[in-house]
Amino acid sequence: MSRRLAIALLLCLLPAFATAAASVGQPAPAVALPSLHGGAQVTLASLRGKVVYVDFWASWCGPCRVSFPQLDALRRELGPRGFEVLAISVDEDAADALAFLQEVPVSYLVVHDPAGVSPQQYGILGMPTGYLVDRQGIVRHVHEGYKKSDGEKLRASVINLLGE
Secondary structure (H helix, E strand, C coil): CHHHHHHHHHHHHHHHHCCCCCCCCCCCCCCEEEEEECCEEEECCCCCCEEEEEECCCCCCCCHHHHHHHHHHHHHHHHHHEEEEEECCCCCHHHHHHHHHHHHHCCCEEEECCCCHHHHHHHCCCCCCCEEEECCCCEEEEEEECCCCHHHHHHHHHHHHCCC
16 A cells, blocks of 8 residues: 555544544644754744644645645734744655645745654544644634635634734
8 A cells, every 4th residue: 555545544534543633622732843844843832822823734735735825925924923834744755745845835834744643633634634723722723625715714713813
């Protein structure tokens, strides 16, 4: 079985077995993963005090090609007000994720989880899936999939949380 097929099947089955799935109103599970570009480990805890969109993605995810430019524009616009994006690649091979980012570059934080531990902790159902986390680390919204029209709704949710 190919690695991609195994990951896709795992992602479909994870919700049934996840014990610590992230849900609205609950603290976001901890994330501590290496930067995809090498170097330091990035933690969700280090972003406490900001509104964070935790975005699970993979190089083979078609809707991610739509979400990445919109998330980047949102982060550039609202970053100075306290908004950050933390993108978690679940690609087995970092080279696949890096190739994707050559085609669809972003300015936000991108980490790598080839073992798929964080998607299991979050209980994701598919790619992409995003978790909007407030300044106190509480999940306030879960967004599955992505289409172009989702950008404005997400922007409104982020602005609402930044104002709280």
